[in-house]
Amino acid sequence: MSLLNVGARALLTNQVALQTTGHNIANVNTPGYSRQSAQLVTVQGQYTGSGYIGQGVAVQTILRNYNELLTRQAAMAGSVQAADQARSDKLNQLQDVFSGGASGLGAAITDMMNALSDVVHSPTDLTARTVALTRMDETAARMRASAQQIDDLQYTVNEQLRNDVVKINSLASNIAGVNEQIARARGNGQTPNDLLDRRDQLIRELNQYIQTTQVPADDGTMGLFVGGSQPLVLGTTATQLSVSESTSYPGSGQLALYFGRSGGTPIELNPDMLGGGEVAGLMRFSNNDLAEARNLLGRMAQAMGMALNAQNRLGLTLDGSQGGDLFALPASAIGYTSSATAAGSVSYTDATQFAASDYEVRFTGPNAGQVVRLSDGKTTAFTSLADPALQAIDGLSFNLTGSGNAGESILFKPFSGSASNVQALVYSPRDLAAANPVNAAMGTSNGGTLQLLGLQATGQPDPPGLVLPADADPAATPPIVGGVLLEFHAGPPLTYDAYDQSTPLPTLLATGPYVSGQPIDLNGWRITLQGTPQDGDTVTVGNALDPQYGDIYTRDAGNAQALMDLRDVQMFDNATLQDGWAGAMAQVGTRVQSAQYAAALSSAIADNLEGDRSAVSGVNLDEEAARLIQYQQAYQASAKVLQVAQSIFDTLIQTMGR
Incomplete structure (x- = not known):
């Protein structure tokens, strides 16, 4: 009987090994699948007077080929790569707004300024004046069109963020469900390999949207934390995220990611704490890159319009009237604040000093604080709401009508809406103040x-x-x-x-x-x-x-000449009006190149780590084919053992029956 038992155990064991190999082959293209192998152990031998007689083989467990460190590193690298790629993709779309060529805003500005040369040479020619005014209207229209493209891109980013949050919440709920299944399965003392693979794959997918920190629990569940310490998944419970307007500056249009606490006020997650993931990349693009694009475009519209308006008001029309504004522009910009008392606005004083930036007034106490230029962190301190220092910051005048408490602030976006609202005002050729x-x-x-x-x-x-x-x-x-x-x-x-x-x-x-x-x-x-x-x-x-x-x-045509000479006035970071658009293109292009380099680098790192993980956990069909032959031969040999044992047993029975 012992030989029969040995053969039977060997037959069943090799059948399990064959089944495991077949399972590997079947899942060779399954995302996240980790190669499995049957771990064989020798059955404890039976003691006899002649020593221990072996009793064959048994399957101890089905081992999951898995490296925890590589898996976590690959997930984190994939998260960083997703953030960099999302930002790079959006910046490529933004670069289309700041394009050159005949259809670009730069060409429209050049055509507008060059059209004034015909007025200089023939100030009484109504056709030349009409062409100049038409060019001004076209320039204003292209500025509005460029601003609309940025707004459309902002809308796309906002919708993508909302869709990503829906996917994050769905994946978090699925991970919590798998956690529950794993905790139950662990009760039988064996590892549920396929459930673990499914959870790891869900975590990898989740990290494509938001970077997580994984902390295993004793019951086999995995805790996932975002934003440093917020428990997105804890055991079998998943917390929902949401995206909505930031509470820091209501009305500013800035979006923020919120962590929904059970029975408490949602926590606003700082974008700098999110790390990687598509959400983090989109947040950086929205808060930084799009903000700079609006400021570059808005500064150009505000500075160009103010300079041309000021000069045209100094000249005389064909009817001998004092000239008026050529463009409709915002006279001031309001501030966004969450304080009940702090308030104010910003007005424009010197178009040649504008910086393409948002500004934040941070109060250190009643009536005192500092104005921070957010593009580079430059600060200007003030000791009262009437401090003269507030009246001469980058060609802007900060008019604070209410003070905040220490720690409160006001956000000013002086250029974000300028390009969207610019309009040409003069359409009659006689009203161009050329004289x-x-x-x-x-x-x-x-x-x-x-x-x-x-x-x-x-x-x-x-x-x-x-x-x-x-x-x-x-x-x-x-x-x-x-x-x-x-x-x-x-x-x-x-x-x-x-x-x-x-x-x-x-x-x-x-x-x-x-x-x-x-x-x-x-x-x-x-x-x-x-x-x-x-x-x-x-x-x-x-x-x-x-x-x-x-x-x-x-x-x-002296004033027309003065209008045309404005193209050579330094307005934009030591660049002239004529070269201002090229400078804006260069700044956006620099961001695009930097983002592309970061995306390529993080992609290479993620691919290498995923390759290392796959080398440990991936299925190699050549190896599995060799094992298939190996276990098939072992299975056939085990069947032969049973056949021999049966023959011996039959002979023994026949002999004893005589």
């Missing part, structure tokens, strides 16, 4: 070589504003000739005196050195002369609307 409000004439008795290089209204004296020279009054006694007289003295050194001729006895306004080619600024206008004057040479600057000059202003 200078002042004109200049050389003295008839000048003996030097003075020549007029340029004359324009700047509105930039101290304090700002334009003060036009007075008109002539021939009826006065003695007659008033009007205007401002510049009288030059040969020196050395060369100097000039400026006289206000609005009274019978001219009043000295200013005096200063004269340098050929260097501008002279007075009362909000600037005149540039070249050449060498003789002693007593004069230049008269007059009001262009002075009746003595008639309609000469209609044929003047």
